[in-house]
Amino acid sequence: TEPDLLWEYAELAQHIKDWLPTATKQLSEQPNQNLLVQLQVLEGKMSLVLTLVYASVWGIINKQA
Numbered sequence: 001t002e003p004d005l006l007w008e009y010a011e012l013a014q015h016i017k018d019w020l021p022t023a024t025k026q027l028s029e030q031p032n033q034n035l036l037v038q039l040q041v042l043e044g045k046m047s048l049v050l051t052l053v054y055a056s057v058w059g060i061i062n063k064q065a
Helices: 002-029 033-064
Strands: none
16 A cells, blocks of 8 residues: 555665665775776776767867868
């Protein structure tokens, strides 16, 4: 029923509120190594994309000049 469903959502929200400060404290004290590796890979890909964008813009500017 609707009241039961709303009660379940309220309990879930409370569990998240209770868990979130602990989880963020743990992450700030001891970073997740897997996440750090994934972020480093993403950083490398983003720098490659940025380089390609710069090269494309440079090519367009040279064509117009």
